[in-house]
Amino acid sequence: MGMIGAPAMAQQSNDLVLFSNRDAITTSFVHTTNYNGTDQSTEAQWEKIEFHYSVNPPAGAGDYIDEIEFKIWVEGRDLYDPAGKPGEGVAIGMTGSAIYVNVKKGKDAYGVVYLNPSSIGRYNMGGGPADFEHKFNIHIEAYVGGTYVDSIDKNKEDDKKWFQSLKPITGLLYLQYQSPYILTDPDRYPALKMPNKQ
Numbered sequence: 001m002g003m004i005g006a007p008a009m010a011q012q013s014n015d016l017v018l019f020s021n022r023d024a025i026t027t028s029f030v031h032t033t034n035y036n037g038t039d040q041s042t043e044a045q046w047e048k049i050e051f052h053y054s055v056n057p058p059a060g061a062g063d064y065i066d067e068i069e070f071k072i073w074v075e076g077r078d079l080y081d082p083a084g085k086p087g088e089g090v091a092i093g094m095t096g097s098a099i100y101v102n103v104k105k106g107k108d109a110y111g112v113v114y115l116n117p118s119s120i121g122r123y124n125m126g127g128g129p130a131d132f133e134h135k136f137n138i139h140i141e142a143y144v145g146g147t148y149v150d151s152i153d154k155n156k157e158d159d160k161k162w163f164q165s166l167k168p169i170t171g172l173l174y175l176q177y178q179s180p181y182i183l184t185d186p187d188r189y190p191a192l193k194m195p196n197k198q
Helices: 006-012 117-123 128-135
Strands: 017-019 025-033 041-055 064-078 090-104 106-115 138-144 147-153 167-170
Touching: 017 138, 017 147, 025 128, 025 138, 041 064, 041 117, 041 128, 041 138, 064 106, 064 117, 090 106, 090 117, 117 128
Parallel strands: 090 167
Antiparallel strands: 017 041, 025 041, 041 106, 064 090, 064 138, 138 147
16 A cells, blocks of 8 residues: 655545535445346345545545545344343444545545345344334444544434444445445445455
């Protein structure tokens, strides 16, 4: 990754990436396509979590930021955790990150992650996908060069650190290329940083 000069980073670290508004996180439920020779969709619904932000490269860096990491927490509740109370379970956070590279300057940049139907089913307290969406919050933070630059919550919270008390569960958020939606809106999102394979 190319490095941004320290003085430029220090001068503009607060506005390199800005979440665009209170509604910067949008969620929707999408069906998967059945590829067994029919044109019917399956009954399973994935949660699509999209976030909207602006990109402001530092002075002298051109029109791109080399790399932006978005760290994501999706709230849920595990009714099967033995440490939880009956009917209440344990508050959990499904965590993950999306790293976009060569992100171009602009007011309308987007990112996306997906949550598998089985995770929605386990952590929604039995109310189904719509219930899951209304009950639980999402927190996203943006980092450039390892430095925090901005964050957003789907629902307004009095406690700004609410997500830190969740029991973290990693590996449940899918990047676009890990989901059935790899070819959906290919030009809407910047390039994802792919894992190094030795």
